Amino acid sequence: MNLRIGIALAWAVGVLLVAAATSPAVGISRDESVYVEAGASYARFWGEALRSPGRVLELADRHYAWNHEHPGLAKGIFGATRAFFSSFLGWTGDVQGSRYGAFLFAALLALVLALWGFDLAGPPGGALAPALFFLVPRHFHHAHAAVLDLPVSSLWLATTYAFWRSTSASRGRLSTAGWAMATGLLLGAALATKHNAFFLPLVLLAAWLLGSIRGRQREAADHAEGGGPWAFAAMAVLGPLVLLATWPWLWHHTLPRIRDWLGYHLHHENYPWMYFGELLREPPFPVSYPFVITALTVPAAIGVAMLGGVAQAGGRIVAAWRGRATSVSLPTEWLLLLNAIVPIVLIAWPTVPHFGGVKHWMPAMPFLALLGARALVTAGRLLSPARPALVTSLLAALALAPAAWQVARVHPFGTAAWNEIAGGAPGAASMGMQRQFWGDDLVAVLPELNAHAVPGARIWFQEATTLAVKQYQRDGKLRPDLLVASGPEDADVSIWQYHQEFRDREFRTWTEFRTARPVAGAYLDEVPLVQVYARPGAWR
Amino acid sequence: MSQPPDHHGPSYKLPSPPPPDPTGWFELRRKARATFWPPLPVAWAGLLALAVAAAGLHGLWFLGSLPARLPSPTDWKAVAALLARDARPGDAVVLSPAWAERAREILPDRLPSWPDVALPLLALPSYAEADEDLPGVNRIWLVSLPGAPGVSPRIARQLAARSEATEGPLQVGRLDLTRYDLRSPLLPLHSFTDRLASASIRSPGARVTRETREVDLLPRTCIVVSFPGPLPEPATLAFPAVPLGRALRGHLGFVGDVSSGAPPVSLRVKVDGLEVGRAEATAARPGWSAFQIDTARISGQPRQLTLEVVPSGPVPRGVCIDLVSLP
Numbered sequence: 001m002n003l004r005i006g007i008a009l010a011w012a013v014g015v016l017l018v019a020a021a022t023s024p025a026v027g028i029s030r031d032e033s034v035y036v037e038a039g040a041s042y043a044r045f046w047g048e049a050l051r052s053p054g055r056v057l058e059l060a061d062r063h064y065a066w067n068h069e070h071p072g073l074a075k076g077i078f079g080a081t082r083a084f085f086s087s088f089l090g091w092t093g094d095v096q097g098s099r100y101g102a103f104l105f106a107a108l109l110a111l112v113l114a115l116w117g118f119d120l121a122g123p124p125g126g127a128l129a130p131a132l133f134f135l136v137p138r139h140f141h142h143a144h145a146a147v148l149d150l151p152v153s154s155l156w157l158a159t160t161y162a163f164w165r166s167t168s169a170s171r172g173r174l175s176t177a178g179w180a181m182a183t184g185l186l187l188g189a190a191l192a193t194k195h196n197a198f199f200l201p202l203v204l205l206a207a208w209l210l211g212s213i214r215g216r217q218r219e220a221a222d223h224a225e226g227g228g229p230w231a232f233a234a235m236a237v238l239g240p241l242v243l244l245a246t247w248p249w250l251w252h253h254t255l256p257r258i259r260d261w262l263g264y265h266l267h268h269e270n271y272p273w274m275y276f277g278e279l280l281r282e283p284p285f286p287v288s289y290p291f292v293i294t295a296l297t298v299p300a301a302i303g304v305a306m307l308g309g310v311a312q313a314g315g316r317i318v319a320a321w322r323g324r325a326t327s328v329s330l331p332t333e334w335l336l337l338l339n340a341i342v343p344i345v346l347i348a349w350p351t352v353p354h355f356g357g358v359k360h361w362m363p364a365m366p367f368l369a370l371l372g373a374r375a376l377v378t379a380g381r382l383l384s385p386a387r388p389a390l391v392t393s394l395l396a397a398l399a400l401a402p403a404a405w406q407v408a409r410v411h412p413f414g415t416a417a418w419n420e421i422a423g424g425a426p427g428a429a430s431m432g433m434q435r436q437f438w439g440d441d442l443v444a445v446l447p448e449l450n451a452h453a454v455p456g457a458r459i460w461f462q463e464a465t466t467l468a469v470k471q472y473q474r475d476g477k478l479r480p481d482l483l484v485a486s487g488p489e490d491a492d493v494s495i496w497q498y499h500q501e502f503r504d505r506e507f508r509t510w511t512e513f514r515t516a517r518p519v520a521g522a523y524l525d526e527v528p529l530v531q532v533y534a535r536p537g538a539w540r
Numbered sequence: 541m542s543q544p545p546d547h548h549g550p551s552y553k554l555p556s557p558p559p560p561d562p563t564g565w566f567e568l569r570r571k572a573r574a575t576f577w578p579p580l581p582v583a584w585a586g587l588l589a590l591a592v593a594a595a596g597l598h599g600l601w602f603l604g605s606l607p608a609r610l611p612s613p614t615d616w617k618a619v620a621a622l623l624a625r626d627a628r629p630g631d632a633v634v635l636s637p638a639w640a641e642r643a644r645e646i647l648p649d650r651l652p653s654w655p656d657v658a659l660p661l662l663a664l665p666s667y668a669e670a671d672e673d674l675p676g677v678n679r680i681w682l683v684s685l686p687g688a689p690g691v692s693p694r695i696a697r698q699l700a701a702r703s704e705a706t707e708g709p710l711q712v713g714r715l716d717l718t719r720y721d722l723r724s725p726l727l728p729l730h731s732f733t734d735r736l737a738s739a740s741i742r743s744p745g746a747r748v749t750r751e752t753r754e755v756d757l758l759p760r761t762c763i764v765v766s767f768p769g770p771l772p773e774p775a776t777l778a779f780p781a782v783p784l785g786r787a788l789r790g791h792l793g794f795v796g797d798v799s800s801g802a803p804p805v806s807l808r809v810k811v812d813g814l815e816v817g818r819a820e821a822t823a824a825r826p827g828w829s830a831f832q833i834d835t836a837r838i839s840g841q842p843r844q845l846t847l848e849v850v851p852s853g854p855v856p857r858g859v860c861i862d863l864v865s866l867p
Contacts, residue, residue: 279757281799301596308588375588382585395592402599409603420602423689429639430690504754504796511751516661517649521642526610526688528641
């Protein structure tokens with residue numbers, strides 16, 4: 001095994017093991033609770049369809065009706081790993097079993113980042129690029145949950161890498177056609193994971209076209225055009241085929257269901273979101289939002305390295321355009337730069353829903369990590385030609401140490417992570433930013449709930465779904481005798497999870513329970529994330 | 541046309557000798573230039589390295605120093621003990637920053653010496669006189685986290701501006717405790733919200749309760765009148781034998797979010813059957829709107845006060861009304 005493959009595999013295995021080890025502390029978010037059940041339903045489909053192929057359409061309608069607003073591939077993989085680890089081996093609970101599918105996507109992301117980082121900047125680049133991505137606390141958090149954002153980021157990166165290899169002189173063992181086929185298959189997998197992959201071919205096309213305009217650059221050492229069109233043909237043919245093949249929901253009533261699917265996302269609900277003390281409810285949303293949130297959530301030193309990488313790519317493009325850098329591959333630079341910017345710009349559009357922290361523009365972040373890694377390695381080489389590894393290591397340590405510390409500090413409250421520029425969770429709360437979202441922080445008060453709630457107590461779990469509650473109970477994290485209440489009015493215990501737009505529910509609890517004094521809570525650096533209220537006599 | 545060959549053979553040009561540099565000045569200048577004006581790529585690399593190093597060191601300092609800037613459980617318990625000992629009826633606790641609501645879990649919500657008396661804990665963004673009346677509050681205990689990132693002294697300044705005396709701050713670990721004695725406390729003669737049980741209510745199809753609800757994202761304890769039906773009729777709340785002073789001071793606002801619209805609700809205030817003032821809640825001007833009605837000329841004797849709440853359409857979440865009579 002060569003060093004390149006060794007570094008990539010080490011990263012993939014490392015990410016998988018760390019995610020698996022740290023996952024039990026992470027709570028179940030609203031969307032994850034749905035995807036876990038949808039995945040189980042999809043896994044049942046494949047089992048039953050193999051036994052009764054004649055009933056396949058009826059089975060598809062029954063099993064894929066679950067959460068049919070998103071395609072089936074990633075959730076199907078969650079279902080498959082759950083069936084294997086939880087049902088077949090009995091090694092894990094249902095949620096952790098489903099999450100193994102998510103860990104595989106995280107491992108794939110680490111693998112491709114390491115390979116591409118190595119290709120761009122040698123062994124230090126391969127070692128650094130995955131670190132610059134996974135030591136961002138919100139990315140580390142997303143590596144755990146069985147949801148769609150990290151998987152689609154992973155497949156976006158893998159598709160782009162295959163495309164790059166298909167257009168690059170250094171193709172390795174695969175031919176141009178082989179990498180082009182891989183591009184098509186991976187794009188299909190990305191489309192079959194989440195709809196934002198529809199934008200990827202446009203980014204690739206733009207990069208390819210811009211890369212072919214060369215200004216005064218006469219040659220490009222490492223670039224041999226000719227693969228691009230093959231990759232586009234493969235994407236056009238294989239992409240939809242993979243989407244259809246992996247999503248049985250589309251196996252009949254195909255066009256109306258595709259129309260419904262895309263229509264759902266074109267008219268997606270705008271969830272309220274806090275931004276500098278203002279509750280964003282309806283468009284137009286501030287264009288600054290994704291840029292500011294990125295600047296306030298990515299650890300500052302990593303953010304600086306990423307910005308340096310963007311500047312370096314821009315500089316290389318300008319230099320090559322002017323004919324001053326003949327060795328620069330313009331298509332490569334455009335590919336990296338556009339992929340690092342376009343997903344963020346797409347979300348900046350004022351009518352696009354702004355919610356969910358950083359997850360909607362996460363496909364940009366691996367490319368920023370690649371650019372950051374290359375910038376740090378280049379800086380090491382330029383500053384100390386005799387000992388580049390020493391300087392690069394020093395810079396990497398300075399960039400990664402605070403990030404690693406922050407990851408350890410905020411885990412498992414990844415959706416509440418804010419960087420030192422924001423002032424951490426307290427600084428962000430002072431600025432009036434979204435504190436956390438979608439119910440996973442509930443997990444932090446489950447031990448208190450198990451210890452103190454009276455037997456048979458009715459609990460209002462507020463932001464957590466009933467599915468999540470059942471999953472906690474099935475996995476042994478929540479007492480089975482506790483019941484789900486529909487609101488504070490019929491609850492003995494109310495678990496308030498801080499969302500400004502739902503604040504009235506907390507105040508209704510005060511009225512109903514005749515107290516504004518919580519009995520327990522979960523806090524990150526003093527910032528309340530979850531507070532538990534109980535009626536007199538309901539808390540032992 | 542080609543040139544004829546040079547019969548003398550090729551000629552060589554020797555480089556000019558270096559200038560004499562007996563003092564070493566020129567060499568020093570060359571080295572200084574190489575150091576301070578490096579080639580552009582090296583300069584950019586140096587700049588990036590400096591920025592990464594500065595950001596990384598700042599990040600380490602921030603994370604290392606953060607715990608020492610935030611209160612410990614012991615600090616909270618010590619403040620709770622102080623408040624339990626020193627607070628008295630008419631006191632309230634204010635948090636700065638407002639998000640520091642761990643205080644709700646730890647600080648006393650009632651006075652140990654007067655178990656029937658609540659010790660209100662306020663977590664509001666502003667305490668300027670124009671924003672908050674603070675009815676019934678004589679003294680305020682400000683519990684602040686001076687070291688927490690992003691905290692501003694604005695709340696302390698607002699309280700100081702409306703106080704005649706200040707005691708503290710007393711530093712309790714990483715918490716500061718300061719007492720403010722309000723200069724002109726608003727001490728109502730009568731709170732209609734608190735006396736809702738004494739009112740006779742005629743509300744066909746409407747629901748009238750005393751609740752704490754969200755108005756413009758903040759908690760307000762008020763009379764909530766909700767009109768869930770499609771053709772709501774006015775609700776009438778009659779309070780017998782109310783002591784009136786110089787004025788009636790009130791607030792009105794929709795419960796919850798009305799960004800998608802809500803029909804206007806009118807509040808008519810009548811004394812002995814005669815309308816003395818009105819206020820209106822509209823979705824175009826959401827929030828906790830204050831109004832004041834002069835009652836100086838009819839003060840002195842207890843009178844019947846009637847609140848007539850007139851909706852112009854369904855308001856299922858309701859409208860929140862708070863009203864006091866001022867001495």
